[in-house]
Amino acid sequence: MTINAHRRALLAAGLALPSLSFAAGEAETLRIGYQKSSTLMIWLKSRETLEKALAPLNVRVQWHEFTSGLPLLESLNVGNLDLTADVADAVPPFALAAGANLTYYAIETPSPTAQAVVVKQDSEIRSIAQLKGQRVAFAKGAGAHYLLLEALGEAKLSLRDIEPAYLTPADARAAFERGAVAAWVIWDPFLAAVQRQANARVLRDGTGLASYRRFYLAATPYAKRRPDVLAKVYEELRSAGTWIKQNPGPAAAWNAPLLGLDAPTVEAANARRTYQVQTVDAASLTEQQRIADAFAAQSILPRKVTVAQSPVWKPA
Structure with missing residues (x-):
């Protein structure tokens, strides 16, 4: 789906989102957008942690679920959300290219093994170089897309040397299992699922x-x-990340039904995510610019963006 199509769908959906208006003395509303993959925010939501933490600030919390990251950031941009849960690193450049007025708020530290290029166990392909001329499945504009660009570049190849198959995770999994693609570039928990199940x-x-x-x-x-609200949410996100990592079994057992996966698969996926929340640093913004430049060079972004022009939140 194109950015413009996303925008039209979002604006239509946004009509159902309540507007923000409150009189003096009434609680202000913090509107948070999240996805099924937003483990830390969903953990806080399930325990009403933010509701309790923000009550002294006279702030109530309103939750809105999205199916993917780009519509979530579009909603942020048009004023229907105040804060988002985590999105993959490839998503913000698309929002910036569409003119989003966003602030980089926090990050989870790098989890490079949480996405990968996979092949079938009995595949004769043993290196990225051997993907030349092969059909490879991945989601266009996702972090997996960027990983593939970098992996091909490392092997002295480009997208022109393979046959791209732009597929959603569900369609890509089906194509992978029936042998319609030679490789699939995917992230957790889909990665853990295809490793364990296929x-x-x-x-x-x-x-x-x-x-x-x-x-x-x-x-x-x-x-x-x-x-003040952002500082409190940041503090609770950090605490949630610590709990998830210190309690892998209970965390997976809690999250598995929400993801529609078995607990061992979720635990395997969680082991590759750091869930360590920190403020946005120079290294993360530098990589954001590399991602934006890579997608602009492929004409996937409608225009070049300068990530450094976006504000970065820091706790007082």
């Missing part, structure tokens, strides 16, 4: 190529107006 073999993960940071973003007007 005996897929990792050909190349993101180590040394693509860091796979997860970004949290805020609407810039809200970030400027309510830094």
